[in-house]
Amino acid sequence: MFGLAKKLSGIGIMGINKRNCDYTLVYNPRKYYPLVDDKLRTKQLAIDAGIAVPELYGVIEIEHQIRELPEFLKKYSDFVLKPAQGTGGDGIEIIVGKVKSLYRKSNGHLVTEEQLQHHVSNILNGLFSLGGHVDKAIIEYRVKFDPVFDAISYQGVPDIRIIVFMGFPVMAMLRLPTQMSSGKANLHKGAIGVGIDIATGRTLNAVLKNDVITEHPDTRNPVTGLEIPKWEELLMIAAKCYELTSLGYLGVDIVLDRVKGPLVLEMNARPGLNIQIANHMGFLHRLEFIQANAIRLGSVFDRVAFSRKMLSRVH
Amino acid sequence: MLNRHLYILCATLFFAGLGLFLYKAVYLGFPLMPGQKTDVWEVEVKINFSASGRPVKALLYVPRTSADFSIINENFISKGYGISISTVDGNRQVAWSIRNARGQQTLYYHATIEKMVTGEPPATSKNVKLVPSEYEGADLEAATAILLEAKQKSADKITLVMQLIDIIESPANNDNLSLLLGENPSQQRKIETIIRILSLDEIPARLVHGLHISEQYGKSSPVSWLEVHVDEKWMGVEPVTRQTGKLSDYLVLWKGIDRMVNLTGGENLNVAINIKQSNVESITAASTREKSIHPTFWRHSLSNLPLDTQRVYSILLTVPVGVFLLVLLRNIIGIKTFGTFMPILIAMSFRETQLISGLILFTILISAGLAIRFYLEKLKLLLVPRLASVLIIVILLMLLMSILSHNLGIESGLSVALFPMVIITMTIERMSIVWEERGPSEAINQGIGSLATASIAFLIMSLGHVEHLVTVFPEVLFILLSLTMLLGRYSGYRLLEIHRFKALVSK
Incomplete structure (x- = not known):
């Protein structure tokens, strides 16, 4: 040894x-x-x-804003959603496209608006952040x-x-x-x-x-x-x-x-x-x-x- | 520069701690080893019966403070019963009574007794009344024959009793004996017969019942022996072990031919007796010892605090030992655990549950909690309400486990309530996240790491020597602190890391 x-x-x-x-x-x-x-x-x-840097589309800071998320995302066909203080790549969702009201993730799976909103809520509550304190969710340009x-x-x-x-x-x-x-x-x-x-x-x-x-x-x-x-x-x-x-x-x-x-x-x-x-x-x-x-x-x-x-x- | 500062600080702490420790140990003569554990025993009698709506009265013989045993504490636990204690013919008896009881009834008697080591001979008693044998006719002749046979082979009263026991216990067929004893005689019947035969020779003797207080734990049942009046003293003779003299291992419950429990108004009587040696070192005894040796030092030491506080500190002071161990395991070995200090808190709760049952309870609790947590994941709850829900569920699970294990008769299940529930909740939450993000193997890995750390910490923290050392010499914490701080600058490899980078060497 x-x-x-x-x-x-x-x-x-x-x-x-x-x-x-x-x-x-x-x-x-x-x-x-x-x-x-x-x-x-x-x-x-x-x-x-x-x-x-990848262009910043928007930031979600409070729970209330989550309701406006689908409206906000109408402009973008693809984007990346991630916690501002995430670690080890946890909590990052890459959306490559939309199918009607569903979002397609980079692995091909479809998620609903509700699932995406819940994910954002988890981010805001600090699920992915260092030490578990309150966090923000970032929506930004998806790198090609x-x-x-x-x-x-x-x-x-x-x-x-x-x-x-x-x-x-x-x-x-x-x-x-x-x-x-x-x-x-x-x-x-x-x-x-x-x-x-x-x-x-x-x-x-x-x-x-x-x-x-x-x-x-x-x-x-x-x-x-x-x-x-x-x-x-x-x-x-x-x-x-x-x-x-x-x-x-x-x-x-x-x-x-x-x-x-x-x-x-x-x-x-x-x-x-x-x-x-x-x-x-x-x-x-x-x-x-x-x-x-x-x-x-x-x-x-x-x-x-x-x-x-x-x-x-x-x- | 940074390191020199640290080394000076650590050396100062280390030698201050060591110096104080040596001063107390060598010069003041504080004991390095834990003192003799005082012989304290917990005796519990559980009486079960069913009642059918009539008045119930239950009489139980209970021990009394004697030259050999002193009763430190006594509890009578029952629901709705009136309790009275009386002394009848030198026996102490508790009476539970109730006007109307229905269904399964449970009464508890719980006593903490301390065994006294006096070495004094048994107390003298004069004017002992001889109870006549009441043998007549053929019985009288048979008894006299046995007495004569025994007398020929004996020298004094005690050897006479031993001979009588030999005759009664001998497997050889003896007509005289079978006349007196009848078919399949009980131990009590045999002793009664000896007493009656002895009364023919005008030797007073009596039947005594009690408990054998030995190193054994757990279930016990009353044993009977006889006491013979010799030279104005009552000498005990145990017919099975043939022990004679002052039977100091035997706790007397009652004398005479009565039964231990007399129940009226109830059915299906069931009596269970449990005896357990108490582990608690008598801090009172230890501190009085120190007090008498070093009055000034004692005034500023831990043993001057109230007893309750001392007990808290005797546990609290072992935490640094566990924490030091945790530093070793995490920073030198590289074991991964959930939360920094979670294993130490778990180790502390193991003190109450004991290791094996603690591990089992903890694993069941975490697995059940995790299963429910995965279900909650589907409901998409917000973080804080979700954590709160898990906490409530954890408490419900603990309650369920206590009830289930109690009904199954597993006492250790009750102690699940001592687990730190908030820590368990956070463990479940972290574990479920690691499970989803890093996969089950990583989650289970960390879970096992946490439990292994907790187990090792528990085993070290619960060592009698460790507890003794930190309570009598709290200054060893300075030594521990200096070592912990030194480890804070340890920049070598972790043991498990060597394994991780092993591939790079083979190049």
């Missing part, structure tokens, strides 16, 4: 205690958490900084993902998670929804995690749950060796989020829309550790390398250049 722990620490694998103890507690001041825990604030922050992902995603929207440490992109992962994850891009729900080479934006290893895979289980297409378009731009956006939030240890989730390009979906002050499994590599050596060599670099451009140039060599 101790031998295994020693090996893990030898290849720089970060455990949850390490993350909390030496990174989130140290680099993420508590007062900035609400900026990322509330997706509405994140959205506003990003818009102010000129970063593109870039055709590059057509062959390797099943329902839902694939997104790119980039871990940013002190403004440096450290590690990245493509998350592909599967049938098992019912269209969600969360690894614990059964989505595929594909490691991405920071320097080139090319996909590396892929894992499903804890198994190493090479092709998408539903579409049977290879998921490795794929070139992520606009990689430089994605890294720049992620790096910029450091100045936005003042959080030193940050996870940025970005989607690639076929029309609108990269859009920031959300940010996370306690990003998960599975990205290490997807990349088949630990964080710690890279984090320590940055702490030792590059903490002074100022501009977003410099930081991204440093990451692309140097980090691929650090294992």
